[in-house]
Amino acid sequence: MYAQTFQRPRSFYGQFDRKPGDHLTTHYCPGCGHGNIHKIVAEAIDDFGAQDRTVFVSPVGCSVFAYYYFDVGNLQVAHGRAPAVATAVKRALPDSLVISYQGDGDLAAIGGNEILHAANRGEDITVIFVNNAIYGMTGGQMAPTSLIGMKTTTTPMGRVVANDGFPVRVAELLSTLEGPTYIERVALYDNKTRAKARKAIRKALQNQIEGRGFSLVEVLSPCPTGWGVTPVDSLKWIEENMLPNFPLGVFKDKSAEREHRTHRRQAIAIQDVPGILGLNGNAGNERSAGILAGGPRTSCPPNVDYRLKIAGFGGQGLLFLGRLLAEAGMRQNLHVSWLPSYGPEMRGGTANCHVNISTTEIGSPLVSAPTVLIAMNKPSLDKFENEVVGGGLIIYDSSLIDHPPARSDVEVIALPATEMADKIGSAKSANMVALGALIGKTNMLDKDALLHVVRSMTKKVALLDLNLRAVESGFEFARANAAEESLWGV
Numbered sequence: 001m002y003a004q005t006f007q008r009p010r011s012f013y014g015q016f017d018r019k020p021g022d023h024l025t026t027h028y029c030p031g032c033g034h035g036n037i038h039k040i041v042a043e044a045i046d047d048f049g050a051q052d053r054t055v056f057v058s059p060v061g062c063s064v065f066a067y068y069y070f071d072v073g074n075l076q077v078a079h080g081r082a083p084a085v086a087t088a089v090k091r092a093l094p095d096s097l098v099i100s101y102q103g104d105g106d107l108a109a110i111g112g113n114e115i116l117h118a119a120n121r122g123e124d125i126t127v128i129f130v131n132n133a134i135y136g137m138t139g140g141q142m143a144p145t146s147l148i149g150m151k152t153t154t155t156p157m158g159r160v161v162a163n164d165g166f167p168v169r170v171a172e173l174l175s176t177l178e179g180p181t182y183i184e185r186v187a188l189y190d191n192k193t194r195a196k197a198r199k200a201i202r203k204a205l206q207n208q209i210e211g212r213g214f215s216l217v218e219v220l221s222p223c224p225t226g227w228g229v230t231p232v233d234s235l236k237w238i239e240e241n242m243l244p245n246f247p248l249g250v251f252k253d254k255s256a257e258r259e260h261r262t263h264r265r266q267a268i269a270i271q272d273v274p275g276i277l278g279l280n281g282n283a284g285n286e287r288s289a290g291i292l293a294g295g296p297r298t299s300c301p302p303n304v305d306y307r308l309k310i311a312g313f314g315g316q317g318l319l320f321l322g323r324l325l326a327e328a329g330m331r332q333n334l335h336v337s338w339l340p341s342y343g344p345e346m347r348g349g350t351a352n353c354h355v356n357i358s359t360t361e362i363g364s365p366l367v368s369a370p371t372v373l374i375a376m377n378k379p380s381l382d383k384f385e386n387e388v389v390g391g392g393l394i395i396y397d398s399s400l401i402d403h404p405p406a407r408s409d410v411e412v413i414a415l416p417a418t419e420m421a422d423k424i425g426s427a428k429s430a431n432m433v434a435l436g437a438l439i440g441k442t443n444m445l446d447k448d449a450l451l452h453v454v455r456s457m458t459k460k461v462a463l464l465d466l467n468l469r470a471v472e473s474g475f476e477f478a479r480a481n482a483a484e485e486s487l488w489g490v
């Protein structure tokens with residue numbers, strides 16, 4: 001006797017830990033299309049034997065918790081950014097099966113640019129685009145795919161072309177590009193359309209497994225909650241309202257022509273990277289391909305963890321100061337990061353950068369609680385003083401800032417950087433005076449290695465001598481004015 005047992009796909013977890021006390025149901029509303037689509041995807045992963053190599057990239061939207069359901073590799077990413085992350089995963093792990101699963105708000109609004117370029121590049125990924133014509137998760141706002149006349153919380157009188165434009169037809173739009181291999185629109189409103197959706201999703205996954213390039217399946221999917229209808233009526237709603245605007249069908253299919261694209265991508269072996277970046281050997285002060293080469297490399301000092309914020313006017317060279325520190329730290333085999341933050345103006349605006357220099361790996365380049373603040377103008381001191389951790393260090397340019405920091409729980413160096421630089425030859429080197437003072441005070445980096453980096457990275461030859469002297473003078477200032485009791489090195 002023939003018997004078939006239906007069971008939960010292996011690519012789903014045995015129980016879903018999302019809801020305390022109810023481990024057998026998902027967080028989706030009754031009648032939501034996400035559940036159907038999850039099941040189709042999970043069954044396909046099982047059938048292709050791909051569970052161990054699948055990476056499911058879930059977005060922001062109602063499917064944000066997909067990682068509670070799929071027992072595969074999971075990445076939950078920033079809104080709209082799934083195609084970029086999927087690109088990275090696929091390129092790093094060409095044998096993986098990467099699924100970018102996105103709603104219409106995620107893919108067609110905030111992530112419109114991402115999907116366009118991933119499709120245009122023909123990335124070897126599979127995109128499942130869940131079009132329910134609304135932002136479900138946030139309470140039913142208009143999406144780019146909302147229909148004309150459709151009432152949403154942000155279009156209470158109905159979507160109006162003059163205000164809101166036309167519904168965006170993603171499948172049609174992307175199929176005009178050369179890059180994509182396969183684009184189909186399917187729907188979920190009866191058994192026949194569900195079967196077609198299943199077939200399309202399986203094909204899109206199979207294309208990737210066979211290295212045939214970019215596939216996208218747009219699924220017209222019910223959102224009874226967002227549409228304010230019952231689950232049963234939501235099926236009719238798709239047929240009656242969505243289909244006339246979003247016709248079903250295959251918009252592009254080059255699957256048969258495109259084979260093994262994955263393996264044709266230009267790959268760079270990791271061991272070749274230092275050579276390409278010119279970081280091999282001692283090439284003196286030479287720059288190679290625009291990247292610093294050569295110079296002394298000293299060993300890693302123990303237990304360094306500096307989080308610096310360096311702030312002032314645009315044009316004071318503070319981003320450069322941060323880069324010098326990061327480069328010098330790198331040459332001492334430390335982990336470093338440098339994150340610039342520009343004001344809108346080219347000159348005279350505010351500019352700051354965040355620098356981490358550490359013996360341990362750096363989780364985020366953002367410095368929100370600096371151990372050291374270098375403030376080179378008054379607005380910067382006022383703005384960032386309170387961010388500095390207790391026991392931290394503030395170096396401020398006392399030539400330009402007429403009051404010391406109010407904090408009494410940090411160490412402070414009043415450094416007349418602009419005046420000192422002016423005496424040396426140009427106020428422009430005030431940043432170098434501050435750099436020297438920082439090193440003189442903290443000993444955080446080897447001074448010779450730092451001077452080498454200054455030599456290598458100062459582009460204007462006329463400024464080089466000035467910069468080196470400015471670093472030395474800042475260094476001497478810090479040493480000469482060292483507090484008798486200090487937590488900071490000297």
Ligand SMILES: Cc1ncc(C[n+]2csc(CCOP(=O)(O)OP(=O)(O)O)c2C)c(N)n1
Binds near residue numbers: 130135136143
């Ligand atoms: C950067 C950012 N902007 C806005 C939001 C708010 N937000 C969360 S989900 C969402 C829209 C989701 O709609 P959709 O992609 O259509 O998915 P659905 O919820 O309908 O499945 C928005 C705007 C956010 N989380 N992050």
Ligand code: SF4
Binds near residue numbers: 033
């Ligand atoms: S709001 Fe809509 S998309 Fe979100 S879970 Fe509910 S039915 Fe599904």
